[in-house]
Amino acid sequence: MTAPPLVLDIDGTLTRPDGWGIDPRVFDPIRDWDAPVVIATGKAFPYPIALCHFVGVPELVVAENGGVVYTGDDVFFTADREAAQAVTEEYRAAGYSPGWGEEDTVNRWRETEVAINLEQPVEPLREIAAEHGLEVVDTGYAYHVKDATPNKGDGVETIAEHVGFDLADAVAIGDSVNDVSTFEVAGRSFAVANADSSAKNAADEVLEAVHADGTLAVLERVRGTR
Ligand SMILES: O=C(O)COP(=O)(O)O
Numbered sequence: 706m707t708a709p710p711l712v713l714d715i716d717g718t719l720t721r722p723d724g725w726g727i728d729p730r731v732f733d734p735i736r737d738w739d740a741p742v743v744i745a746t747g748k749a750f751p752y753p754i755a756l757c758h759f760v761g762v763p764e765l766v767v768a769e770n771g772g773v774v775y776t777g778d779d780v781f782f783t784a785d786r787e788a789a790q791a792v793t794e795e796y797r798a799a800g801y802s803p804g805w806g807e808e809d810t811v812n813r814w815r816e817t818e819v820a821i822n823l824e825q826p827v828e829p830l831r832e833i834a835a836e837h838g839l840e841v842v843d844t845g846y847a848y849h850v851k852d853a854t855p856n857k858g859d860g861v862e863t864i865a866e867h868v869g870f871d872l873a874d875a876v877a878i879g880d881s882v883n884d885v886s887t888f889e890v891a892g893r894s895f896a897v898a899n900a901d902s903s904a905k906n907a908a909d910e911v912l913e914a915v916h917a918d919g920t921l922a923v924l925e926r927v928r929g930t931r
């Protein structure tokens with residue numbers, strides 16, 4: 706093996722320079738990567754699974770900010786949705802909405818947390834969540850109402866144990882506060898230039914380029930470094 710294992714965030718990290726949609730230039734480097742690639746995201750489970758499937762790599766997935774972990778053999782749930790659902794019902798009762806439309810494909814398959822559209826008022830959400838002992842995490846793409854315990858880093862550790870690679874060798878790339886835990890467990894960590902201050906402060910290095918441009922530059926640099 707000549708490449709380090711990768712831990713990749715999706716939104717803000719694999720995205721096009723305008724921030725939306727995956728940049729197709731990342732597909733081939735990920736598919737051809739000569740080491741395990743873990744997708745660690747705040748998105749619901751089917752999204753990273755589909756990404757791995759369509760790119761053509763083994764499904765190694767941390768979804769819902771660590772709430773759902775898939776090692777390729779086993780699925781682990783580290784929280785349940787009940788409390789976040791109760792927060793959402795109270796938020797609705799107060800006259801607000803998750804903000805994703807009637808069918809809500811953002812939360813439809815979400816099993817351990819609930820995501821709220823960034824255009825919705827966050828203060829009442831934070832208040833209700835706090836009353837239920839939950840936190841609200843702002844990824845720059847959604848507000849996640851979640852149990853404080855799960856995080857992406859713990860999920861990545863579970864996968865590394867099962868697959869059998871050393872996280873000290875791994876490279877993590879991300880853009881927001883929900884990536885700080887992967888930066889802490891991976892040997893080397895990079896924040897793209899569009900990252901929030903939490904991610905920038907936690908990363909070993911802040912990149913000059915945004916989104917997939919930053920990520921592609923890292924892949925180029927670290928490819929032969931193991
Ligand atoms: O779901 C989000 O809000 C962000 O997703 P990400 O963790 O892949 O950036």
Ligand SMILES: [Mg+2]
Nearest residue numbers: 714716717880
């Ligand atoms: Mg992100």
